[in-house]
């Protein structure tokens with residue numbers, strides 16, 4: 001594709017919920033010449049950060065919103081299932097001249113496809129309670145009339161958040177479950193895909209919901225085995241899920257109750273995004289070298 005990418009230079013971004021993905025995005029967008037202010041629930045020393053906490057009604061002051069053109073929300077639903085940003089800031093956002101809002105959602109909204117591929121045109125069929133909440137938040141964002149694009153993400157990994165940490169901290173559980181696969185995405189591809197979509201916004205058809213996932217869903221066992229190989233260590237003998245499940249936390253158990261392959265065809269074929277980390281092997285090598 002030989003098109004001039006539209007410049008994001010001088011745009012002002014608010015990153016609401018600057019955790020793992022938000023920090024990565026903020027860093028990259030600043031390198032492109034944008035301003036990026038980031039929120040967290042408690043005060044930070046960093047002058048580019050501000051406090052936003054929907055749980056105790058702490059909202060950003062008016063000045064934070066001056067000149068804002070773009071917003072990325074990385075905040076999950078609150079315990080009542082409401083979207084923290086819409087709950088606390090919807091009117092404020094509606095009063096701004098926003099060009100774009102990105103909302104990080106999850107592929108959990110698709111539910112359990114028993115290993116089948118699932119894409120954006122498939123009807124969501126949430127299985128977990130938290131995924132019902134998430135789908136409701138997506139609907140609220142769409143209903144808001146704000147210029148939102150929703151990105152559905154599978155398991156996010158990257159430097160500092162990968163099985164290497166669990167192996168090093170001896171907190172790894174090597175579990176095997178027949179025919180079970182997970183999709184995943186490297187945090188750098190979340191950022192790059194979103195920036196690609198923004199820079200090519202004028203040429204690309206607008207889709208309100210886009211999956212960002214890599215090319216190769218596979219078993220967790222395969223991923224962990226690869227990490228042990230990179231570390232030059234011997235992997236412990238896998239435990240069958242059935243034998244391990246009673247010792248897992250409810251949240252960990254719930255992840256094993258769903259089995260799906262998330263398609264990235266819309267992003268990578270229709271919209272032309274080229275993944276940096278097409279599969280877990282390339283992505284984990286990056287984590288290994290940066291851990």
Ligand SMILES: NC(=O)c1ccc[n+]([C@@H]2O[C@H](COP(=O)([O-])OP(=O)(O)OC[C@H]3O[C@@H](n4cnc5c(N)ncnc54)[C@H](OP(=O)(O)O)[C@@H]3O)[C@@H](O)[C@H]2O)c1
Pocket residue numbers: 016017018019020021022039040041042052053054055074075076077078084104105106107153154155156157
């Ligand atoms: N992790 C995954 O594998 C995964 C997979 C698919 C989708 N997702 C979703 O994708 C998004 C980004 O994921 P992530 O792992 O990068 O997130 P993360 O590191 O957990 O960061 C979440 C951010 O949201 C903020 N936050 C949480 N509740 C809030 C509230 N009530 N009011 C204001 N701020 C609040 C947190 O504030 P503090 O900084 O103060 O903690 C944090 O900055 C999330 O919505 C997540 O659920 C995650």
